[in-house]
Amino acid sequence: MRPQANASAAAPVTPGSALLLHPLADRAGWRAVGEITATTCPAWERTLGQLPLREETVCHLELSAVTFVDVAGASALAMAAQDLSTGRRIVVERPPTTLPRLLDMFWPDLSVIEVVAR
Amino acid sequence: MTATKNATATSESFVHPALFYRGEEEYLDGTVPFIREGLKFGHPVAVAVPGANLALLREGLGMDAASVRFLDMTDAGRNPGRIIPRVLRAFADAHPQTHVRIIGEPIWPGRSSVEYPACVQHEALINPAFQGRDVTILCPYDAGRLAEEVLTDAYATHPVIVSGGGLRPSPSYAPGQVIAEYNRPFAAAPVAAELQHFGIDELPYVRHSAIARAAELGLSGVRLDDLALAVAELTTNSVVHGGGSGSLRIWAEESQLVCEVRDGGQLNDPLAGRRPASRDQRGGRGLLLVHTVVDLVRIHTGPEGTAIRFYLGR
Numbered sequence: 001m002r003p004q005a006n007a008s009a010a011a012p013v014t015p016g017s018a019l020l021l022h023p024l025a026d027r028a029g030w031r032a033v034g035e036i037t038a039t040t041c042p043a044w045e046r047t048l049g050q051l052p053l054r055e056e057t058v059c060h061l062e063l064s065a066v067t068f069v070d071v072a073g074a075s076a077l078a079m080a081a082q083d084l085s086t087g088r089r090i091v092v093e094r095p096p097t098t099l100p101r102l103l104d105m106f107w108p109d110l111s112v113i114e115v116v117a118r
Numbered sequence: 119m120t121a122t123k124n125a126t127a128t129s130e131s132f133v134h135p136a137l138f139y140r141g142e143e144e145y146l147d148g149t150v151p152f153i154r155e156g157l158k159f160g161h162p163v164a165v166a167v168p169g170a171n172l173a174l175l176r177e178g179l180g181m182d183a184a185s186v187r188f189l190d191m192t193d194a195g196r197n198p199g200r201i202i203p204r205v206l207r208a209f210a211d212a213h214p215q216t217h218v219r220i221i222g223e224p225i226w227p228g229r230s231s232v233e234y235p236a237c238v239q240h241e242a243l244i245n246p247a248f249q250g251r252d253v254t255i256l257c258p259y260d261a262g263r264l265a266e267e268v269l270t271d272a273y274a275t276h277p278v279i280v281s282g283g284g285l286r287p288s289p290s291y292a293p294g295q296v297i298a299e300y301n302r303p304f305a306a307a308p309v310a311a312e313l314q315h316f317g318i319d320e321l322p323y324v325r326h327s328a329i330a331r332a333a334e335l336g337l338s339g340v341r342l343d344d345l346a347l348a349v350a351e352l353t354t355n356s357v358v359h360g361g362g363s364g365s366l367r368i369w370a371e372e373s374q375l376v377c378e379v380r381d382g383g384q385l386n387d388p389l390a391g392r393r394p395a396s397r398d399q400r401g402g403r404g405l406l407l408v409h410t411v412v413d414l415v416r417i418h419t420g421p422e423g424t425a426i427r428f429y430l431g432r
Contacts, residue, residue: 017322038354039321068325070350071403079400098343105410107397 019066021047029060029091036066036073044073048080057088064094064118074102081112094118131217133254134244135285136276138269140262145171146178148280149221152256156219157185164209166191166201167223167258175221195224198233198240199409202247202392210253211394217252225272227263232429233414234268235300239388241275242293247389256280271296297388303418304427307378311369318357325349328368328377335370336432344411348428349377351404356381360424370432374413378427385419 019040020033036044051059061077063069077099081090089112092099100115107113137148149165153175156163164187165175172190176183187209195201201224210218222244225237244255259272274296278285312331316324328349329342337345349366356364360381368377391405409415414429 035322037321037350038358039318068346068350070347070354071407072354072401075400075403078397082398097340098347101340101343102347102407105407106395106403110397 019043024060024062027060028054028056028058029062031062031065033065034067036069036076038070038072041072041076045076048076051080051090052083052085058091059088060091060093061095062093063096063099066096069096069099069102071102071106074099074106077113078103078107078110081107081110084112088112089114091116131250131252132248133278133285134248134276135254135256135278135280136272136288137256137258137280138261138272139258140260142174145174145258149175149256149258150178152219152221153179153186154182156217156254157182159217161217161219162209162213163187163219163221164189164205165221166194166205167221168192168226171223171258191223192226195222197409197412197414198224198236199391199415201240202243202389203394203406204410206244206253206255207247207394210248210251217254220253220255221258222255223258225259225264225268227260232416235302236414236416238271238275239297239300241272242296243388243392245275245277245293247392301418301420304378304416304425307367307376308369311367313365313367315363315365316353316356317363321350321353321357324353324366328366331368332375332377332430335368335375337375337430341430341432345375345377345430348408348412349379351408352377352379352426352428355404356383359383371429373432374429375432376427376429378425380423380425382423384421385417385424391415 017037017039018034019036021030021043024031030047034040091114093116095115103110103113139145139148153163165172166189169190169192172188176188179186189205194205201222206220206222209220224240229237241257248255257276259269261269273288273290274292276288277291279288314324314327325346329346332342332345353364353366356379360383364379364381366377366379368375391409395403395406408428412428412430416427418425
């Protein structure tokens with residue numbers, strides 16, 4: 001199953017803070033643009049909430065245009081990863097450095113998340 | 119060497135004795151038998167003490183050192199606020215089926231007057247944090263080099279004292295009183311440190327501004343990430359739990375960068391940020407994260423509001 005065209009989501013935007021999520025054109029998953037923080041986390045969580053409903057083994061999250069991820073954003077990702085059925089995994093591509101740092105700090109053994117560094 | 123065998127054996131499951139030592143021989147007398155006895159019983163043993171004492175203990179234990187988990191407290195416990203979740207609970211929680219022995223030395227000569235209140239509060243908070251747990255945490259104090267006030271506080275933060283090869287109750291144990299007593303207002307921030315007010319709409323701006331100022335003051339790389347994470351959590355906490363708004367300022371003090379966040383809320387849980395988070399726990403990591411990534415956290419809280427200062431080496 002590929003991401004649906006209407007899967008883009010945007011959090012209520014505050015000045016200087018926004019998160020846009022678009023389905024990837026060439027593989028299963030989404031590209032995110034902006035910041036993933038407590039303010040924008042609802043949009044991030046809504047998107048991640050679609051993961052259990054999907055069928056592909058690997059979901060890609062392309063985060064090269066994300067400038068910051070706080071612990072709320074990392075937590076939402078870790079929760080989503082723990083809800084995946086056996087054999088499925090998430091590949092997080094080029095996230096800001098805070099994300100792998102937070103994952104190592106609080107979820108060091110969460111092997112279903114694979115991080116491809118910037 | 120005068121062995122203090124069974125020095126920490128009591129009927130309580132959690133035991134938190136202070137050990138006052140003068141010199142290397144007394145240090146080894148008070149710690150090595152405690153470690154060896156634990157190993158003999160098959161108890162996991164961890165030692166988190168300053169580097170010099172770490173080396174002393176490794177040598178004193180000889181072959182037994184291989185069975186002990188060693189941590190340099192000047193690194194792992196640089197910020198006293200992370201010792202309970204990241205050092206003590208981390209080790210105890212990894213061995214839930216058996217009694218665990220830990221030597222923790224969070225206060226050493228050289229701790230600054232800014233650090234000290236957080237150190238004493240940490241020692242006091244060990245008691246509620248481990249109530250009912252099957253753990254012994256032995257805390258050595260360098261009685262020959264620490265100030266008398268420090269030793270007096272140790273009597274107030276430890277229910278029992280190692281004495282004459284056994285344990286005796288502390289005559290002045292009062293951890294709650296210590297926590298309250300060291301909940302002290304901070305020295306004034308420099309006038310030149312610009313005050314930035316924020317509400318929910320300004321959260322990204324105040325974080326970006328703090329990062330820019332910290333970079334001007336010499337912070338870079340991972341430490342700048344640490345600042346961004348800590349500022350994000352504290353300012354968000356102010357908006358969510360502290361009345362919806364707050365203020366932030368940032369400045370340099372000698373080799374450290376200082377960041378202060380104030381809001382109108384009161385922090386009523388003294389163990390906030392000192393409980394490890396389980397992997398399936400969605401929230402509750404904000405203050406724990408701050409304690410983990412910075413070098414020192416000081417908190418002053420009351421009905422008039424809460425001020426949190428954190429320190430990062432530049």
